[in-house]
Amino acid sequence: MTEGYNNRILYINLDKEKIWTEQPGEKFFRKYFGGTGIGVHLLLKHLKAGVDPLSPENVLVFAPGLLTGTNGPAVPRFSVMAKSPLTGAVGKTEAGGFWGPALKQAGFDAVVVLGTSENPVYLFIEEGKARLLSAEKIWGKGTKESQKIIRVDHGTDVCVAQTGPAGENCVLYANICNELAHFNGRNGLGAVMGSKKLKAIAVRTHGKELVVNDDAKIKNITRSIAERMKTHPLAWGLHIHGTPAGIEAVNAAGFLPTDNWQQGQFSGAGKIGAEAMDEILVKRKGCYSCPLRCKRVVEIEDEIPVDPAFGGPEFETLASLGSCLGIDDLAIIAKANEICNDLTIDTISLGMTIAFAMECFEKGFITKQDTGGLDLRFGNKEILLPIIEMVAKREGFGDVLAQGSMRMSQMFGDETKEFLMTVKGQEPPVHDPRWKTGIAMQFSLSYNGADHWIAEHDQLYKDEDSLGLSALSELGILDSVDTKDVTWRKVRIFYYTHMLVNAFDCLGVCCLGAAPRSILSMSEIVEMVHVTTGWNTSLWEIMKVGERSVNMQRIFNGREGFGKKNDRLPERFYSVLNTPGGKASLQKSDLEDMIELFYQMAGWNEEGQPQPAKLYELNLDEFKPIC
Amino acid sequence: MLEEKIVVKVKLNLFPSYYDGKKEIELKLEKDSTVEEMLSCLVIPRGDIGIILIDNKHVKMDHRLLDSVKIDIYPIFAGG
Numbered sequence: 001m002t003e004g005y006n007n008r009i010l011y012i013n014l015d016k017e018k019i020w021t022e023q024p025g026e027k028f029f030r031k032y033f034g035g036t037g038i039g040v041h042l043l044l045k046h047l048k049a050g051v052d053p054l055s056p057e058n059v060l061v062f063a064p065g066l067l068t069g070t071n072g073p074a075v076p077r078f079s080v081m082a083k084s085p086l087t088g089a090v091g092k093t094e095a096g097g098f099w100g101p102a103l104k105q106a107g108f109d110a111v112v113v114l115g116t117s118e119n120p121v122y123l124f125i126e127e128g129k130a131r132l133l134s135a136e137k138i139w140g141k142g143t144k145e146s147q148k149i150i151r152v153d154h155g156t157d158v159c160v161a162q163t164g165p166a167g168e169n170c171v172l173y174a175n176i177c178n179e180l181a182h183f184n185g186r187n188g189l190g191a192v193m194g195s196k197k198l199k200a201i202a203v204r205t206h207g208k209e210l211v212v213n214d215d216a217k218i219k220n221i222t223r224s225i226a227e228r229m230k231t232h233p234l235a236w237g238l239h240i241h242g243t244p245a246g247i248e249a250v251n252a253a254g255f256l257p258t259d260n261w262q263q264g265q266f267s268g269a270g271k272i273g274a275e276a277m278d279e280i281l282v283k284r285k286g287c288y289s290c291p292l293r294c295k296r297v298v299e300i301e302d303e304i305p306v307d308p309a310f311g312g313p314e315f316e317t318l319a320s321l322g323s324c325l326g327i328d329d330l331a332i333i334a335k336a337n338e339i340c341n342d343l344t345i346d347t348i349s350l351g352m353t354i355a356f357a358m359e360c361f362e363k364g365f366i367t368k369q370d371t372g373g374l375d376l377r378f379g380n381k382e383i384l385l386p387i388i389e390m391v392a393k394r395e396g397f398g399d400v401l402a403q404g405s406m407r408m409s410q411m412f413g414d415e416t417k418e419f420l421m422t423v424k425g426q427e428p429p430v431h432d433p434r435w436k437t438g439i440a441m442q443f444s445l446s447y448n449g450a451d452h453w454i455a456e457h458d459q460l461y462k463d464e465d466s467l468g469l470s471a472l473s474e475l476g477i478l479d480s481v482d483t484k485d486v487t488w489r490k491v492r493i494f495y496y497t498h499m500l501v502n503a504f505d506c507l508g509v510c511c512l513g514a515a516p517r518s519i520l521s522m523s524e525i526v527e528m529v530h531v532t533t534g535w536n537t538s539l540w541e542i543m544k545v546g547e548r549s550v551n552m553q554r555i556f557n558g559r560e561g562f563g564k565k566n567d568r569l570p571e572r573f574y575s576v577l578n579t580p581g582g583k584a585s586l587q588k589s590d591l592e593d594m595i596e597l598f599y600q601m602a603g604w605n606e607e608g609q610p611q612p613a614k615l616y617e618l619n620l621d622e623f624k625p626i627c
Numbered sequence: 628m629l630e631e632k633i634v635v636k637v638k639l640n641l642f643p644s645y646y647d648g649k650k651e652i653e654l655k656l657e658k659d660s661t662v663e664e665m666l667s668c669l670v671i672p673r674g675d676i677g678i679i680l681i682d683n684k685h686v687k688m689d690h691r692l693l694d695s696v697k698i699d700i701y702p703i704f705a706g707g
Contacts, residue, residue, distance in 0.1 A: 233644050233675050233702065240643040243707030248640055252678045252701050254685075274641060315707035431706070457705030459677055466674025468703070517706055581685035 003213040004066060004532035005029050009042075010108045010130055012123060014196055015056060015115030019130050021108075029109070030535065031619065033545050035065035036092055037506035038110050039081035040552040043090070044623060046112065049559040053085035053188075054170055054195040056116035062103065062161065062201065063111075065508020069104030069210040072218045072528050073225040074513025074520045076100055076287035079184075079505060083560070085195075086172045086188040086349070086404055087425040087449040090556040093175070093189055094453075096287035096510055097182025102159035105205040117197040122162075124154060126204040135199035140165060142342035143177045144309055150202050157207075162200035163190035164344035166392040170194050171402040173349035173427075177341060181295060181311030182287070185346045187426065187448050213534035221524050226291035228519060234467060235519035238294045238512060239284065243315035247273035251323075254579025255432040258323045259378045260355035261421055264432060264577050264584075268328020272318050276330050282308055292513050298334050306334045313337040313347075319430035320351025325358065326378035336384050343392040349404060352427030354387060356405035359419050365412045372396040421570045423450035424562065431457070433573045433591075434584040436483045440591050441494045441598065444567045447553040453511050456497035458483040458490075460516040471515035474522040474539065475500065486590040491597045496543075503546030548618045550602075551610045555623050563607045567595055631658040633694035635665065640701045645671050656692065663688040665698065677703035 007023045032038045039061040051057035060082040067075035078100030084091030103111070107128035120135035138146040147160045159178060167174035167190030174190030175183050184190075193199070212218060229235040237245060250256045251269035258266040270276065280300055286293035296312030313321070313333055321336050322328065340347050354376075360366040361376035368375070374383050374397060390398025400408060405427055409420040421428055426449025433440035436458035443450040460468030464480045475496045481489045500522075504511060507525065514520040522539055529537045557566075569591065577584045599606070603614030615624050638651050646652055654668055662681075666673050666688075678701040679686060692698075 231644060233642070233671070236644040237641060237702055241641050245641045245702070246704045246707045249677055249701040249704040252640070252680055252683075252699065452706055459703045459705040463674035465672055466703070467672075468705070469674065511706060579685075580680060580683060 001211060002026065003211055003534050004070065005034065005109050006104065006107050008108050008128070009110045009112060010125070011112045011114065012130070012132070013114045014117040014121070014198065017132055019132070029066070031545070032548065033066040033506035034068065034109060035063050035077065035079040035094070035506045035508055036081065036502065036553075037545055037549045039063040039079045039092070040090065040549060040556060042110065042112055043081055043083070044552060044556060046114065047083060051083065053083040053088065053091070053192060056196070058083050058192055058195070060113040060189070060192050060196065060198075061110060064100035064104050064109070065506060067528055067532055068508030069101040070212055070218050070528070070532050071209075071215060071222060071289050072532070073222045074290050074292060074510045074518070075508045075528070076290060077505070077508040077510055078103065080176055080189050082189055082192045084187040084189065084448060085170070085191050089424050089449065089560060089562050090447050090553050091187040091189050091192070092448045092553065093184040093186045094505060095176070095178060095182045095184040096290075097178040098288045099159045099161045099178035099182070099203060100508060101288040102203040102205050104210050105208050106203045111201060113196060113198060116195065120197045120199050122150070122198065122200040122202060124202050124204075127206065127208075135197075138199055139168065143180055143344060144307075144342055146200065147180065150200065154202060154204055157204060159203045160200050162344075163193040164342060164392070166343045166345045167191055167194035168199075169392065169394050169402070171345060171391060171394065172404045172407075173346040173353075175344050175346045177344050180309050180341060181285070183341070183346075185348065186451070188346070190344045212532045214531040217531040218528060221528060222289060222291060225519055229292060232467070232519045234517065235292060238518060239292055241274040242284070242294050242296045243512070244274040244277050244296065244313070244318055246315035247318050247323075248275065250430075252580075253435065254581060254584070255435040255577070256323050257319055257430045257432065259326050260324060260352075260359045260419060261432070261572055262359070264579050266323035266326075266328070269323060271328045272322045272330050272333060277312065280306070280330065280334065281312070285311065287510070290510070290513060292518065294512055300331055300334060302331070304331045304335050306331065307338050310338040310341040316429055317347040317351070320348045321384065324351050324355040324430065325384065327381045327384060329381050332381045332384055336388060339385065339388045343388065345388065345392060348429055349427045350388070350391065352421055353401050353405045353408065354384075356408060356416075356420060357401060360408070360412055360416055365416050370397065370400075417571070419572055421572060423569060424448075424566050426450050428452075432577070433569060434577050434586045437486055437490055437586065437591070437594065438494050440569060440573070440586055441491070441594055444569055444591065444595060445598065447557050453501060454498055455494050455501055456516055461493060468516035471521060472497070486587070486594060488597060491594050491601065495598060495601045499543050499546040499550060501546070502549045503542045506545050506549055507542070544618065548620060551614065551618055551620060552623065554604070554608065554610060558609045563609065564595075567608060632656065633658055633660065633692060635692055635695070636697045637665070637669070638697065638699045640699055642671060642700070642702060659691050661688065662686055662690045662692065665692060671700075675703060676700050
């Protein structure tokens with residue numbers, strides 16, 4: 001009997017309505033773990049280079065992490081992967097919640113979706129079996145109603161991962177939702193579901209638990225985290241204030257993206273941050289088995305009612321739909337969050353795309369004739385809610401916005417590139433590279449377009465006397481490095497933590513629960529892998545799984561034509577930003593030097609492709625011919 | 628001769644796990660105390676403080692504090 005995994009990967013061919021299972025064996029799971037590791041391996045194996053991401057040839061993989069489904073803390077995550085319709089590069093997006101654990105408990109380690117169905121369908125999984133069912137009665141409906149209908153048919157304990165109208169209409173940044181408040185948010189993989197006419201994957205576990213090596217020891221770690229978190233400032237702060245605390249803190253530093261990143265301080269920050277949210281907060285919720293409970297649930301009963309079923313806005317949403325648009329009305333932002341969650345729209349790309357359109361509008365590149373009369377000035381909160389519906393339905397100017405800001409820039413002229421904020425075609429999360437050079441590297445190098453969670457953040461290791469640096473000592477990172485450092489010291493820490501965070505994505509570990517950002521230590525993660533699987537493992541082995549995943553993502557992108565030329569930031573990030581601490585800037589040549597040094601540390605060639613020796617070292621020789 | 632003291636107000640922005648969750652505290656310090664000396668009087672470890680502002684401006688560690696000044700401190704925020 002296997003422990004911690006099922007040794008069963010479920011395949012669905014929607015063209016042929018065929019379902020089968022493969023059992024790749026223990027060595028496969030020990031080599032790739034789960035999550036992104038398994039996901040990108042399966043993409044390289046089954047997906048041909050150069051296919052249209054919205055065609056039947058694209059392959060869609062759902063893969064929980066190795067630890068997902070156990071009773072451990074901060075391990076709820078699963079990856080969804082495919083070729084991204086937004087970027088054309090590898091699509092990779094993680095979510096917490098409950099669906100990933102449920103899939104493992106229902107008997108599968110991953111689901112691979114091939115082909116396209118003729119009619120809308122959803123997949124129903126229980127007790128190690130799967131069947132395709134008609135989705136005619138839920139097609140076109142929002143996530144709340146669809147989930148309700150599926151639960152009426154299959155039971156109230158069914159977990160549903162689904163896309164909504166935005167995915168059905170192939171909005172290029174449509175996402176995938178589980179439990180109405182958890183999202184595989186980025187890269188437009190909801191559109192891939194929509195293009196395949198796959199509305200949802202519903203999973204029922206019947207209360208069955210995942211077989212592990214030593215459940216009591218896993219529960220002990222969860223209990224220990226629950227006890228220690230009250231005296232751990234980073235973990236307790238996350239529990240009490242959630243990610244919205246970032247609004248006040250980042251604004252105080254002068255780096256809160258405002259009006260499409262033209263400024264770094266927003267006069268209305270106090271109205272949309274954590275303390276303002278306390279006024280509408282009704283509950284703190286968490287993910288499966290995690291004591292941190294960092295998610296917010298908000299409710300408003302006034303003239304703009306906000307439904308608590310959809311949770312509440314996170315830091316990224318508050319800034320993307322708030323400060324970035326010059327909007328300081330928390331009720332409007334919370335309502336926008338609810339609508340996006342019901343229609344499955346990534347709030348980051350949506351906000352950044354509207355912000356780009358607003359700057360185009362204010363500078364005369366877009367007129368009211370283009371927008372159908374919409375007054376797209378920064379701060380005009382009246383347009384936000386109608387625009388979201390238009391995007392999801394691809395109506396009027398919403399059809400233009402649905403394509404994301406890179407394609408809009410191509411439509412409205414080269415001059416708009418000056419303020420186009422994308423990396424590899426994806427709009428960035430709200431962290432300014434002029435504040436922290438590690439973020440500059442994260443945005444530049446991320447294989448799935450600008451991503452702020454492919455390494456640890458600079459603030460966590462800027463001070464000697466800090467919890468973050470202390471936690472990183474397990475990697476041999478012993479000396480603090482300044483947030484604006486551009487030397488080998490920063491590249492080294494980026495390199496180590498890049499592999500660590502990618503290992504998290506193979507394990508299902510949540511960055512917000514794990515050290516150095518939070519409380520779950522690396523030693524505890526190693527122990528969890530041991531008591532989940534029974535393997536005598538080590539941090540070294542775990543880091544190598546992360547590195548393997550990184551190299552496979554790079555190989556995927558290489559065969560799609562991505563390389564060094566794509567590892568770059570938008571021009572605006574090289575301009576000077578005025579902050580309370582003075583003028584902040586980032587030199588392009590410094591960043592280029594850092595990226596080149598990273599390639600060398602990683603064993604990659606000048607174009608950023610893995611060298612054969614690196615592939616041998618990682619036991620990835622099977623991918624050598626396609627490099 | 629009495630030693631001269633100053634009193635400063637420290638607004639604890641988003642530090643729920645210190646000072647019983649209080650949002651503001653007062654500190655009595657020696658005259659001409661620096662920001663660095665003020666921080667050493669807090670129970671919050673220096674490394675867990677991300678931002679320090681006086682009148683919405685960043686200040687250096689050797690900045691000397693005046694009586695009655697209001698100081699804002701924020702925690703490290705590193706990815707959300």
